[in-house]
Amino acid sequence: MSDRFSHLWPPQNERILAALKAVYCDGDWGRYHGAQTTMLEGKLLEYFGCSYVHLLCSGTIGVELALRGLGVQSGDEVVLAAYDFPGNFRCIEAIGARPVLADIVSASWSLCPESFEAAISSATKAVIVSSLHGGLANIDRISAIAKHHGILVIEDICQVPGATVNGRRVGTYGDAAVLSFGGSKLLSAGRGGAVLTNNESVWQRINVFKDRGNDTFALSQLQAAVLNPQLDSLDDDNTLRTHNALKLIDRTALVDGVDGLSYAEGEVPVFYKVAWLLKSCHQRATLLAEARQLGLPLFEGFMGFVKRSERRCGKPVSLRNSECASDRTILLHHPILLAENSVLEEVSGQLVQLFAQMGKD
Numbered sequence: 062m063s064d065r066f067s068h069l070w071p072p073q074n075e076r077i078l079a080a081l082k083a084v085y086c087d088g089d090w091g092r093y094h095g096a097q098t099t100m101l102e103g104k105l106l107e108y109f110g111c112s113y114v115h116l117l118c119s120g121t122i123g124v125e126l127a128l129r130g131l132g133v134q135s136g137d138e139v140v141l142a143a144y145d146f147p148g149n150f151r152c153i154e155a156i157g158a159r160p161v162l163a164d165i166v167s168a169s170w171s172l173c174p175e176s177f178e179a180a181i182s183s184a185t186k187a188v189i190v191s192s193l194h195g196g197l198a199n200i201d202r203i204s205a206i207a208k209h210h211g212i213l214v215i216e217d218i219c220q221v222p223g224a225t226v227n228g229r230r231v232g233t234y235g236d237a238a239v240l241s242f243g244g245s246k247l248l249s250a251g252r253g254g255a256v257l258t259n260n261e262s263v264w265q266r267i268n269v270f271k272d273r274g275n276d277t278f279a280l281s282q283l284q285a286a287v288l289n290p291q292l293d294s295l296d297d298d299n300t301l302r303t304h305n306a307l308k309l310i311d312r313t314a315l316v317d318g319v320d321g322l323s324y325a326e327g328e329v330p331v332f333y334k335v336a337w338l339l340k341s342c343h344q345r346a347t348l349l350a351e352a353r354q355l356g357l358p359l360f361e362g363f364m365g366f367v368k369r370s371e372r373r374c375g376k377p378v379s380l381r382n383s384e385c386a387s388d389r390t391i392l393l394h395h396p397i398l399l400a401e402n403s404v405l406e407e408v409s410g411q412l413v414q415l416f417a418q419m420g421k422d
């Protein structure tokens with residue numbers, strides 16, 4: 062992916078360079094576990110204030126292992142939003158469980174609490190709650206519903222590391238949380254992930270599954286080395302990204318052709334993508350082509366699962382908002398959010414112009 066802003070990601074700074082040199086010099090780059098992975102585990106536990114962590118080779122395997130850790134089995138139902146990361150659906154299938162779709166809240170791109178509750182059956186064992194594209198799931202309400210029905214909660218925080226709701230970190234509400242350190246993510250090692258939990262038996266079940274004489278899904282010392290300095294500066298980087306994203310959302314809020322993100326009191330989002338919903342799906346291809354000509358990193362959102370057959374998943378509730386999101390979402394990639402002010406001014410002007418055109422056609 063190359064655009065006007067691809068030089069801003071992955072981050073190139075003295076601290077990451079120093080970390081790379083250090084693991085080169087002491088040979089840690091060639092080792093499985095050691096000082097770097099131990100340091101990263103410690104930093105993550107402290108940052109999220111939780112008791113157990115598994116460092117893993119991807120966020121996707123993290124979601125699968127979290128399901129296994131919670132004891133989800135073949136025949137169980139797992140609720141997820143009908144607009145979500147494709148891998149989450151596959152992870153449920155991978156363990157022989159059945160995905161059951163619920164709808165999203167339109168301006169948050171995240172699971173709707175009421176729709177989740179309506180999708181619950183006697184076979185429901187767990188729910189996957191992703192916060193996507195700068196949107197935040199109403200995790201307070203969702204965990205309360207889940208608790209009431211005896212359902213376990215996995216928070217997919219791959220897109221929102223560091224976000225808070227009422228001062229509490231997203232990722233600390235559920236029974237397990239999943240992080241990704243993939244190449245485009247806000248904490249990046251090119252690849253990688255983690256599962257966080259406060260429940261020892263969840264940690265232990267994952268441990269048993271991944272231990273096959275070796276640590277089958279490990280994150281390496283080399284990966285941990287570049288992640289440690291990124292975690293140190295995550296809050297500062299998030300503050301800058303969030304400031305700039307909110308400015309873009311604000312500037313485009315009055316334009317006719319699109320709807321933007323909105324937040325409840327007490328929510329402090331983090332931006333891996335910034336999302337808008339076009340009022341009509343007919344113009345998306347045109348808009349993206351024009352954006353590309355301007356060198357703007359605008360993309361389509363996820364395909365979503367609304368069209369998947371009932372052989373593969375349960376669809377007990379209306380999925381209207383998810384269907385709209387699948388057809389009409391456009392996303393701005395995050396590196397631009399670290400650009401200097403003059404660049405952001407220019408980009409916000411270009412977005413307003415592009416979006417306003419959509420309102421007219």
Ligand SMILES: *Cc1c(COP(=O)(O)O)cnc(C)c1O
Nearest residue numbers: 119120121146219220241242243
């Ligand atoms: C990136 C991502 C994942 C996992 O991705 P990996 O590339 O496997 O690390 C899971 N969920 C969401 C919402 C994501 O954005």
